[in-house]
Amino acid sequence: MRSVIVVDVVTLKYIGSKPKLKNPILIEGLPGIGNVGKLAVEHLIEMINATKFAELYSKDFPPQVFINTDGTIKLVNNEFYYWKAKKKNQQDIILLTGDYQGLSSQGQYELVNIILNVAEEFGVKEMYTLGGYGLGHDIDNPKVLFAATSTNLVKSIKKLGAIFKQDEPGGGIIGASGLLLGLGKLRGLDGVCFMGETPGYLVDPKSAKAVLKILIKITHIDVDLSRLEDKAKEIELIAQQLREMESSTKEKSDDLKYIG
């Protein structure tokens, strides 16, 4: 008989050699309400042509592979990208996005600790985490709420147009965007969480755009947001169709009532 002890269930796989980064900031956008954070970071990665340098696999993600369009499989993961500053007023950036957040509460803590390990290894001192703030109703001009690790940060971020409303969100911030700040603060890292207002029913590129507008002021990167606007229009169309289907169903059932 032979006993096997399991260890290798969280894996950080570097793609090529580790990048050399100078005081990078970390920008996180994982799946969540309206997928605001994920949409924002994926758009950013595409627009600035950031380079993937590491993949994070964990037993706290679902036991699932996706099938790519060419028939190959992809184990669900989180991915790290980097981008090197081009101008003097810019900073190197590490970007984090992925397929899932940890499934369990404990998994979330463990994964955020690993993300912070990676961030600290590359010298990150400042983090920007992106998410949505679910309103449960439609909104024309989503505002961006925020919270931060220090009162100094709160002051400087307020000037950029992000909003701090007392007691909102009432339940605080749940998930990776909050934990990165909470566990990061314990390690002495600074951080800001931006939450774009969103109905929360569908993926919300409009809210993602609002969040990126603020982030651009911090990072001094020139990012074209027009494609997010296009996506927002598509989603708006879908939302309208859904509303029409709903009201026509309602009308029909109203008709029936009067006939019956």
Place this chain on the structure above:
Amino acid sequence: MRSVIVVDVVTLKYIGSKPKLKNPILIEGLPGIGNVGKLAVEHLIEMINATKFAELYSKDFPPQVFINTDGTIKLVNNEFYYWKAKKKNQQDIILLTGDYQGLSSQGQYELVNIILNVAEEFGVKEMYTLGGYGLGHDIDNPKVLFAATSTNLVKSIKKLGAIFKQDEPGGGIIGASGLLLGLGKLRGLDGVCFMGETPGYLVDPKSAKAVLKILIKITHIDVDLSRLEDKAKEIELIAQQLREMESSTKEKSDDLKYIG
């Protein structure tokens, strides 16, 4: 490829240098039914001006940060406070309160073991754990039930006005207040759990006051309970409004029945 093994998911963070305490007692009040224990310990901390000396963070709490009124974030935790005896008949005190108990059964055991580690490090030999005893109906003068780690303690506590009813609570004590006594007894620690009777619908400062009245006799601390009385009146007002709303709703629906 590189494997990452997670260890740092329970963290005890000391604020400043460790206090020097002489035979301190531990008083615990974490969230629970009617929030009786938490209310009582928080009131005590405020009234005796106890000093926070450690914060406990754990993967067994929800992955959540709260947002302070100044826009900064606070990772959910448990907190240790201390107070040094002023008179000869008093003892040094460690107080424990917090945002949550452990989410899972296993998490509760693990957290209580850590709390006991801290308690023993500071020389704690005696613990008082505070909680509520849910009645499911209103009560004018909540009594305080108790259970203890030894028959000697049972005898001495009975004299202070706390009540021991056989077979109450029928299901024993669930959560930190019970586990601290149960696991503490295994380590040779003494302890008493006080349970204030409470309807259990709302936070219950009246029950917290009843519990503190007993605790004052043990600790010989002079604590002003008037603010708890004020809070109790506020809650009583809210409860009355809820009852009125309910009965008016009921009347209306009764009206409708007779009309229809």
Place this chain on the structure above:
Amino acid sequence: MRSVIVVDVVTLKYIGSKPKLKNPILIEGLPGIGNVGKLAVEHLIEMINATKFAELYSKDFPPQVFINTDGTIKLVNNEFYYWKAKKKNQQDIILLTGDYQGLSSQGQYELVNIILNVAEEFGVKEMYTLGGYGLGHDIDNPKVLFAATSTNLVKSIKKLGAIFKQDEPGGGIIGASGLLLGLGKLRGLDGVCFMGETPGYLVDPKSAKAVLKILIKITHIDVDLSRLEDKAKEIELIAQQLREMESSTKEKSDDLKYIG
């Protein structure tokens, strides 16, 4: 900052010095359907006046203390007893009973492994695990089903009046009674699981008695079963009252139907 790593969440506490036992057999009866196994082992412990020698505490039990009749608390646990052979045809016995089985599947595996560690330390080679086999209907003369770790054991047990019905229980044996045999077999231990037929609605001393009758033939211990018979009569009375309440409720509602 200081990190705390938790280890001490499964504890085996010996009461006094370890007993010296010669080739003891293990008899297990933990809570389960009809509480058949627990009733049987508790009765056995009382009748043969077995001595408690160890308590097992685990994070896989609920975070709960019971309150004894004298006001002291008792952390939920499993308990080991021993009894030394009086006659030549008897063997030393270790008995295991307790408040709970492990809450989770994983917890069950872990606890059974610990129980097997203890058993092997004292030289156990043979185990008898006791449980109920839920029928979902009343039964006058509960039979005792069984399964064993080897075909030799199956043959010898058949002769004692225990029954082996092919495909019963269909789902196999779930919980400690099955796992002790399954994991024990991997360690080279022999074992038999006895399952007393039971309606499964209430605790079932009649089924426990049937199981003990077989066990007495194996252990050559003289055990008075009259108290179990008394308990069985009490339970039968309660069951009858419940049936009467049910049928009277039914009659009333039938009445109403005819009136209405």
Place this chain on the structure above:
Amino acid sequence: MRSVIVVDVVTLKYIGSKPKLKNPILIEGLPGIGNVGKLAVEHLIEMINATKFAELYSKDFPPQVFINTDGTIKLVNNEFYYWKAKKKNQQDIILLTGDYQGLSSQGQYELVNIILNVAEEFGVKEMYTLGGYGLGHDIDNPKVLFAATSTNLVKSIKKLGAIFKQDEPGGGIIGASGLLLGLGKLRGLDGVCFMGETPGYLVDPKSAKAVLKILIKITHIDVDLSRLEDKAKEIELIAQQLREMESSTKEKSDDLKYIG
């Protein structure tokens, strides 16, 4: 007092001495939708008379023993078999089947890692994982979908008659069949997952046969599939009886409607 730390809850038990295999391929078929994979691998094991060489026991399976027809118990497990190549165009094979997949997401990751450890120890470089693709409706000629770890494999498998439909399955592959490929790819292993179309209501030998037909082309083994055809006919009969019972029940209730 004595503390016990649990380690031995995953056990790999070799039956006899380890087989010596040359570049074996791994074929996996564990329980899943329509039990397609398990049926296929069990049929293969029986037809080629493969030899069991290892059993895998884990706390991530249910705490359950099955009862064999001779009254002995069997702890639920996964089992490894091997078969040595007879002809020049064949390869040695390791086959994996079992009673359960891991109960939890984390358990699935841990078990698949152990299976990969075993596979790598014997020099496996290529894996074929078998499962079902649930359609939710009947199908006469189930097709076999697939996904693979590399575009080269996708190309070569397409030629064998397996089908790759873009965006099917939409949710990717969940469970051991997907994870073996996903985690295996991280270790540099190649692999293909074959998914037989199946209604998914009952065990589906017809779908298992379709999957095996493809696998035979890869392994160059001569396997008699007639018994699977017999089983498929039996299942078809059961399905028909179920449909008749359903429609007769429906007719009766339709009758009642017209009468009433």
